[in-house]
Amino acid sequence: MRRLLFYILMLSCSLSVWGQSKDGAIIRSDTLKSGKSLKLIGIPVIFSTPETGFGFGGGGQLFITGESNTFGVRKSNILFTGIYTANSQIVLQALPQVYFGEGDYYLDGSYEFRIYPNKFWGIGNNTPDTNEENYDMTSHKLRVDFLKRLPPSLNFGMRFNYEYHELTEVEEGGLLDSGDIPGSEGAIIVGLGAIFNLDTRDQVEDPKGGYYVNFNAQFSSKNFGATYGYNRFITDLRAYYPLGEKGLLAARIYVENNYGDVPFQSKAQFGGGNMARGYFQGRFIDDQMYVLTAEYRWRFHPRWSLAAFGLMGEVSGINQEFFNNPKFSTGGGVRFKILKKQNTLVRLDVGIGEAGNSGFYFGVNQAF
Template sequence: MKKTTLYILLIFFSFTALAQRKDENNLVKIDTISTTKNYQLIAIPIAFYTPETGFGFGGGGQLFFLNKKNTFKNRLSNVLFSGIYTLNKQIMFEITPQIYFGSGNYFIDAHYLLEVYPNLFWGIGNNTSDENEEVYNQTTHALNISFLKRLPPDLNFGFQFIFKNHEVTEIAEGGILDTQNVIGSKRTVVAGLGAVFNYDTRDNTGSPNKGFYYQAKAQFSSELFGATSGFNKFILDLREYQPISSRSLLAFQLYIENNYGDVPFQALASYGGGNRARGYFFGRFLDKQMYVSQIEYRWRFKPRWTINAYGLFGEVAEKPEDFFSINNLKPSFGFGTRYKIFKDKDTWLRFDIGSGIDGNSGIYFGINEAF
């Protein structure tokens, strides 16, 4: 459970799902359970392994609404759902509806999560010691609903409702969560409203080859909505994809998160993970402020194979003015490969290796690009 995260996720599905498909090399088979002129239901097998969970397995499906389509981006309305059980007796259940109205002029994006899951905690700050590591158990119910309006040609603006209930069911006796009055160490409710603005010119979302993605979020958790404490969260996510040749590109991301108020530790900015800071355990460093900057080179040396190399740096801090001390930077670098599951669909298997400082490292196996 220390430093290396092996995350093997085998989840296969077709995003357009207009007919049952089979990879010509017999690597993947998609099972269509039911189809009518209005919808199609596809089965999804799931299997993965991590040091925290042991072997996990489950399944789910994706229901496509064939008559509710975003005609501007050529995307179908769908509901993705999954249930997972691990040999460490952990349970995860998710439902993710994405529904378009008015040919894509309006969009509902929602997510529900039930999670019974142990996690690791090292304390709060940018320089917490490895020796602080402690395990805690937590049960989470989370619901996020966004309603967005398309502002032609590539802008979207909308509002969010956020609700998260974190029940901490077990902590280490004498540990930081037990002795230092950390906000959220017993129970946390995050509840409130938010606003979302994004500009999206990517040619596809799973593995973009060109374009921009700029998103700004403002979220406000308030006791008026039932939250256990009030705080504000602001997120800026800037991504750019610049082709170098017909087979290669450079991808850039700058991610900034700012939190103000009485922020429970579950809602603090979390450094690490398989997307924003590969090479560090997700949540290895927690605090109110965070930035991550990363650059990645991607070379498609065959139509269905890509290799990549990336570098990144970032940090967390209590206040923005504490950033940019050379001794506080948390750099990482790594490389990986991708394989395109379907010839005519942009769904990719991703394998990455990341190496940070002070012995931090990670191995990641999942679906589509990190950003």
């Protein structure tokens, strides 16, 4: 039963594995094949979010174990996963991370293919529930970051981004069917960006202290073949303060700003298990967004802990409209450290928002 439970809990949560695996949401299971320079590890995947329902799948992670660099356990690798959800969503993803030389330079990339039924309520901070409509979209997303590392904590570099979104089905007579919503006829997004981050956390899965400071700027340009031209700026600030021997206060400030002709696929999305628990991811979308989150974590056992959080945030067409009608959410949950000598944990959270919005989230590692 203990081995069965271990494999059931082997997951790589949808939000973390789908685009945030660089935050460490990888659970390593049995080694499938190992040699002097390569090591292949199997990764079962299960999760649950309001956006997907129950989801399952699997994949693997291939490590180049023969290399050595100044960052020790950080090895070049490629993570690949495939998942299917109760909402008939299919996601295939490959995430390479390649270190060059002594590790002073590295490539961090992702490719994702999605067949993804989803929901849409319109654009703005006050869209009514009666606007809800379903749509299906097929997407290809490619991101390539080339970064310079300055030990021990600083990273900076450039990003190339390509996205292709095709709406395959929309509700007749709905908002997306009208053709008035940017991106409702599909979207191609192509552009470059710049990245800067400072990371002093002791670990990424379940930090016990330190700071994470991330700034990135990117654009989509019709000169590169994009159908929409716009600029995006993201600020992501996180801090972790120990409170006694068992407590920790974690805080996060996230701000996203988009300027220009922004399709709905690229607008800031309020909600989701990592950003704004208690709201469906994308329940409110617009060009600008902020989310402020505080969470208290209490470890009452070496492998068990509890958490309680509160957050506020909103979306808007312009920053000057912020704080006019913020959305609030509270909640909490339990975390379990799967292995004594591994930091990876599983998380079960409930978030309760306003106006009947709520959600249960089963995934990997802390929300931030």
